[in-house]
Amino acid sequence: MARIKIVHTTEYTYRNPVGLLRHRLMLRPDDSHDLRLLKTELEVDPAPANTLWKHDVFNNSVCFLKWPETLRTTRLAIVSTLDLLHHPDGQPLPHYSLDPGAEAFPFSYAQNEIPDLALLAERQMPDPDHKVDAWAQRIVADSGATETLKVLEAMTRAIKEKFRYGARYEEGTQTAAQTVELGSGTCRDFAVLMMEALRSYGIATRFVTGYLYDDTSGETRGGGSTHAWCGVYLPGAGWVEYDPTNGLIAGANLIRVGVTREAAQSIPISGGFVGSEDDTIGMHVDVSVSAVPIR
Template sequence: MAPPPQSGPVFKVLHRTVFEYDAPVRDSMNTLHLEPRTFPFQRTLSAVVRVLPATRVRRFNDLFENVTHHFEIASEHRKLEIESRIRIQNLPLAVPDASRAAMLHEYRGGDIPERTWAYLQESRFVSRHPQIWRQALDLTNGIDPVYEQALAIMRWVHREFRYEAGSTSVNTHLEEAFRLRRGVCQDFTHVMLGLCRAVGIPARYASGYLYNGPRDHLVGAQASHAWPEVFFPGVGWIGFDPTNDTLADERYIKIAVGRDYDDVAPVRGTYHGRGHCKMSVTVEVEKME
């Protein structure tokens, strides 16, 4: 596999999540996916994660090799602030012709089955529903290259589903989003994952951010974003964004990957207390050069 070019745009991202409680809470336990590892088309230049009240933060790699942070705050508190600041360099996306022409029978050799097995299975938010399977067969009928199949699926989701903030929640399942024909980037991603996996295409969930330049009109910028990635021999995982009907190119900043949203949530936690929680999230994505 030829190495990608070593130049591209540099981005910095600020992600701040603040929880405010109207009564003291305690025993807060939280897991974070806010720091990216280096991916084939993306290099991490710096990353800092800060937590207030100050506490010990443990850093490790999870089962999907995502950089993960975990912390606990036993004492009472009425405010929790989690902030990450990262700088990354993205490299130009390049998909070789041989990878674009690959067919599913080429996925049976070498280490590909081992690398992709988890991303062909059902997961918490992605099931093997008969309607999903029938739709996937219709969309890929007569198309042999996996790349073209993935494009057909992405374009169908973009065309048939309406982006509507507030119409779903972080707990919305693929089957509900498929029935509603609307949702946000998380739902678009789960639907495409289900369609791909139904016909044997390895597909995983990617979460991160999206830079919306002065001439771009992309949905999901200046917030956490999600998109599917499909595996191709010779190049690895390539992102397809059904929310915006485009490949995940150098405008996309990837933080974590997994089977679905459940594996990559930016902030997930629990606490003890009866205080009502108000959460606010700020995301700023800036192009440096």
């Protein structure tokens, strides 16, 4: 278990005073068996006239900010501070935690689960040349394993070991096929690749956005900003998280903030402004994560 403090700062600057349209924030995790929120703070400058907290279609905690129509500003700063306790599984789950029918890969879901998982098991991106299909089949074959947990672990490790990681700050995500072709990507690209590869076998997956804290190894990739990984639904075990960017399994060193069907639904901060396109100077994001182990 660890006590985690996260300070996520986002600052937009404008060349001329602009009006601010409604903004949507996905920055606050919900309490869970592996995560307990101790304190949260949201600072916004200029201060909004209305701040409204809701849950979205995936039950993520989201915040909507709205400013007066008459307001004009050359700067918008949003600072989210979280103080929480995290106690993940941190290890691959044992075989006996899966339903017997899910122990061998690939497996099928029970009839009563299919209606709830159908869209999450459906491919979301085109793969006209079957590059993702071929890659997934090769990884499964090369793993030499038939057990579901070992196959998933092999796929997680293969992405970390065989693809080049590179930060990319502009919005958007590569298709899984592009990632296979390029042999490189960001954390969100790797999460999408693993999701689409598993969906090619009919396995339900979710995109997970949140934060990464280092285990002091100095080898984790994706810190200093928001991080992305994927969740896989395993009958008997439920949603198990895999971080192919770092080869992490079962939520180790990962603070989950939101889960979605696809990456485009997980933007931490989205919104617009009233003004000219040329008014935008830039956006600066800084994420500071500190962790103190608790024995």
